[in-house]
Amino acid sequence: MATSGQERKDMAYRIITVSRQFGSGGRSIGKKLAERLGYEYYDKELVKQVSLATGFAPDYIEEKGEYAQSRSKWAYLFGGLGTAGVMNGMTPSDYLYTMQRKVILELAEKGNCVIVGRCSDYILREREDTLHAFIHAPIPYRTERIVRLYGESEQSPAKRIADKDGKRRVNYEHFTGRTWGAAENYDISLNAAAIGEDNCVELLYRVVTEE
Numbered sequence: 001m002a003t004s005g006q007e008r009k010d011m012a013y014r015i016i017t018v019s020r021q022f023g024s025g026g027r028s029i030g031k032k033l034a035e036r037l038g039y040e041y042y043d044k045e046l047v048k049q050v051s052l053a054t055g056f057a058p059d060y061i062e063e064k065g066e067y068a069q070s071r072s073k074w075a076y077l078f079g080g081l082g083t084a085g086v087m088n089g090m091t092p093s094d095y096l097y098t099m100q101r102k103v104i105l106e107l108a109e110k111g112n113c114v115i116v117g118r119c120s121d122y123i124l125r126e127r128e129d130t131l132h133a134f135i136h137a138p139i140p141y142r143t144e145r146i147v148r149l150y151g152e153s154e155q156s157p158a159k160r161i162a163d164k165d166g167k168r169r170v171n172y173e174h175f176t177g178r179t180w181g182a183a184e185n186y187d188i189s190l191n192a193a194a195i196g197e198d199n200c201v202e203l204l205y206r207v208v209t210e211e
Contacts, residue, residue, distance in 0.1 A: 015114075016204065017116075024136050026117075029204070031043070038112075050065065075170050097119070119172055134190070
């Protein structure tokens, strides 16, 4: 059930960032939580706004805005050069991160929202009205889930998970200098397999509303 405007105003947290392992259900949990709270939900909409700000295609932002080129720690060593008049001399990856950061900060100023991924936990780390959640789950749970949702592919489910998580980790650590998934970087870390997706939503809802 959605909350009233007055209740939303009085909530402990006006912003929730949801970081997640690939296939853990973090995106779904974030969306359900936003619906339960009556908050805005920024995932695809965030990509759209970054696309408008940069001129980059949404598909490019979807992939490059959260994933490194490879799982190697050297993935950003040869990032190419930017064009002075277009990207202020920055590499495409640095420019994209800078613009994503700008959009995330602007969305946070509006308040009452759930933001998925894209280093939003780090970007908003100094805001006291923000709750940072990390969703994780064991490989078997994630394997079953990605096959059920996305179907089979040429890569094995385990390889897809390792590839996505690895590239996401390299991207996060490159731009934040922090360890992706480390408990100390988040306010709450939930095992979706052990707790259940709906229970994760309920727990986060209770933390946000202080019920």
